[in-house]
Amino acid sequence: MADIQETPTLAEGDIEMEGAEENPVDLEGEDDDGAAIPPTQDPEEDAKPAIGNPQTRFLDYLRSPMIQLNIGSGEEAATISAHRAILTQSPYFAERLSDENSTADLPDEDLNAMGCFLQYQYTGEYFPRRLANQPDGLEHDPSVPSIDSTGDQLLKHAKVYTLAEKLGLPELQSLAHSKIHRINSTAIGEIAYARYVYSHSDVDDQTIRKPVAAFWATRSHVLRHEAEAEFKAMCLEYPQFGFDVLSLVLDAREKRQREREDVGGASGTPAGGKGRKRMRPSVNV
Structure with a gap:
């Protein structure tokens, strides 16, 4: 969906808003028929393994006591186990698990996200892995379609991202975020992802929120024809989302206006433009 701290640059291209005279932005690589939307960003920062001091032998982790993790609730509940020393590499578990604890109840956590977290803790990666020979790709997962039409693939990594934030593992956050932007999806899938991001992330988390808003700010034809x-x-349910999208559109328009004024000179109307007067209501004398 560029380095994680960067946001997509709005260039002249695709947006059309009612009453607007200019079409702002479109990202390179957009599919004009709207069938599938390529990733909007490509974070290049490599994630680092989370399993502690490299001088610590891995066997020492495996010798630590096992902790039972009770994940989820109701029909979705499941129990898995992991070594204490692996879990306590997370500040969250380091604070929560005392020497007397042998279990931890996590009724609000997602089982698949926890599985990815543990796979990462033991191996430094989680499935599907990023491909070294394909900067934009992930290894093939035969259990999912090549195009994410529901948002399930996007949500998998988004849930790992939010779990990693809770557990205090920024490297895992970075890895999950980079995988989000390597998934091809449809407009419906992207809306499902946007809804999760705006309902589960902090309002100040621009790392994950701003790319979502920029994605929709640059794809007006998808908004009109697909979703x-x-x-x-989405805008009615999360007004902040609508505001973020609109802000990016207006920023792009103002940038183009300044560029036209620079070309046309400081005096007079912008090059190639016409002066406009605000409509005034008629007044009966």
Whole structure:
């Protein structure tokens, strides 16, 4: 969906808003038929393994006591186990697990996200892994379609991202974020992802929120033809999302206006433009 701290640059291209005279932005590589949307960003920062001091032998982790993790609730509940020394590499578990604890109840956590967390703790990666010979790719997962039409693949990594934030593992956050932007999806899948991001991330987390807003700010034809109803519902449910998208659109328009004024000179109207007067209501004398 560029380095994680960077945001997509809005260039002249695709947005059309009612009453607007200019079309702002479109990202390079957009599919004009709207069938599938390529990743909007490509974080290049490599994630680092989370399993502690490299001088510590891995066998020492395996010698530590086993902790039982009770994950989820109701029909979704499951129990898995992991070594204490592996878990306590997370500040969250280091604070929560005393020497007397042999279990931890996590009723609000997602089982698949926890599985990815543990796989990462033991191996330094989680499935599907990033491909070294394909900067934008992930290893093939035969259990999922090549295009994410539901948002499930995006949500998998988004849930790992939010779990890693809770557990205090920024390297795992970085890894999960980089995988989000390597998934091809449809407009419906992207709306599902946007809804999760705006309901589960902090308002100040621009690392994950701003790329989502920029993605929708640059794809007006998708909004009109594939997901207009879903986009409208998203804006009504999360007004901050609508505001973020609109802010990026207006920023792009102002940037182009300044560029035209620089070309046309400080005096007079911008090059190639016409002066406009605000419509005034008629007054009966």
